Amino acid sequence: MRPEFDVVVVGPGALGRVFAARLASRMRVALAARSDERARELERGFFLAGPGGREGRVFLPAFGPEAVPPARWAIVLVKGPDTETAARVAGRVAREGVVSLQNGWVRERLRRAVGEGVWADQGATTAAAKREGERTVWVSPGRTWLPERARPLAKALTAAGLPAEAGPEVAQRRLEKLAINLVVNPLTAVLDRPNGALLEPELWGVVRELVAEMQPVLAARGLELGEEALLARLREVLVHTASNTSSMLADVRAGRPTEIEEITGVLLGWGRELDLPLPRHAALYRLVRATQQVHRGEAFEE
Numbered sequence: 001m002r003p004e005f006d007v008v009v010v011g012p013g014a015l016g017r018v019f020a021a022r023l024a025s026r027m028r029v030a031l032a033a034r035s036d037e038r039a040r041e042l043e044r045g046f047f048l049a050g051p052g053g054r055e056g057r058v059f060l061p062a063f064g065p066e067a068v069p070p071a072r073w074a075i076v077l078v079k080g081p082d083t084e085t086a087a088r089v090a091g092r093v094a095r096e097g098v099v100s101l102q103n104g105w106v107r108e109r110l111r112r113a114v115g116e117g118v119w120a121d122q123g124a125t126t127a128a129a130k131r132e133g134e135r136t137v138w139v140s141p142g143r144t145w146l147p148e149r150a151r152p153l154a155k156a157l158t159a160a161g162l163p164a165e166a167g168p169e170v171a172q173r174r175l176e177k178l179a180i181n182l183v184v185n186p187l188t189a190v191l192d193r194p195n196g197a198l199l200e201p202e203l204w205g206v207v208r209e210l211v212a213e214m215q216p217v218l219a220a221r222g223l224e225l226g227e228e229a230l231l232a233r234l235r236e237v238l239v240h241t242a243s244n245t246s247s248m249l250a251d252v253r254a255g256r257p258t259e260i261e262e263i264t265g266v267l268l269g270w271g272r273e274l275d276l277p278l279p280r281h282a283a284l285y286r287l288v289r290a291t292q293q294v295h296r297g298e299a300f301e302e
């Protein structure tokens with residue numbers, strides 16, 4: 001039987017709404033929300049402002065977790081802590097495969113949660129979006145990398161204005177994105193400063209130390225960039241996003257859970273497997289968790 005939808009976006013937040021709205025210009029797209037109530041709200045339409053400043057109300061079919069109909073592809077765009085719940089829904093409905101474009105490293109968790117017999121993998125994206133009250137602002141189309149198997153999805157995204165490619169390069173892009181996030185997210189979250197602050201000489205020294213510490217671990221996982229190349233990429237990103245608030249800082253300020261487990265937590269696990277100590281990243285991990293607890297008004301816990 002032909003699936004009812006081409007793509008279902010599981011996690012209709014800032015980025016999920018952008019991907020869904022763009023793809024809907026070319027194919028049948030549905031949203032999978034956290035609950036029936038959230039689905040009903042979404043079906044009443046959401047405001048989306050494009051990078052060109054155009055703004056409009058977007059209407060898409062939306063479903064609660066139990067009601068999501070079959071689709072060819074599912075794109076998972078929830079925050080890290082919600083990965084399993086979202087991936088289970090995605091695995092149940094997707095006929096051709098499940099692709100996560102989340103930040104951090106969720107590949108193994110995603111595959112476990114979608115279940116046997118469903119192809120699932122993680123891509124990487126530099127597309128950007130944010131929520132401003134009721135509005136979703138599409139900040140930039142960026143670039144998206146997907147595994148070879150998801151080539152039809154990459155074609156559809158490109159045609160919809162979100163440049164995407166599929167192929168083996170995704171392996172490097174995933175690790176590079178993680179490397180950038182490993183420095184930018186926790187540091188800005190702890191310092192409560194925009195990305196560009198990390199270019200200040202004193203903080204750039206800290207960036208250097210964090211890169212030197214993590215590079216051997218990432219290299220053991222396949223990252224081809226050496227220390228200097230990684231620093232050059234970081235500088236480029238920081239210059240380009242100097243006035244941006246990182247997602248982890250935004251989460252800390254809003255009292256939401258952060259993606260520290262999917263970012264630094266994963267690196268620390270890899271370091272333990274390799275017997276490579278990561279004292280600076282371990283300290284940053286603890287600091288982010290403590291900062292998060294302070295903002296959430298929680299008691300400190302080990």
Ligand SMILES: NC(=O)c1ccc[n+]([C@@H]2O[C@H](COP(=O)([O-])OP(=O)(O)OC[C@H]3O[C@@H](n4cnc5c(N)ncnc54)[C@H](OP(=O)(O)O)[C@@H]3O)[C@@H](O)[C@H]2O)c1
Nearest residue numbers: 011012013014015033034077078082085086102103128129
């Ligand atoms: N925003 C960006 O520019 C950007 C760029 C690159 C990568 N990313 C990554 O993309 C992911 C999503 O980021 P975002 O900024 O779009 O986050 P977000 O705005 O917080 O959106 C996440 C959405 O997922 C929904 N959700 C949570 N659990 C769910 C479930 N079980 N089923 C269905 N929906 C569920 C949330 O619903 P509620 O609203 O009901 O909680 C929320 O709408 C993150 O990993 C982020 O790091 C984001």
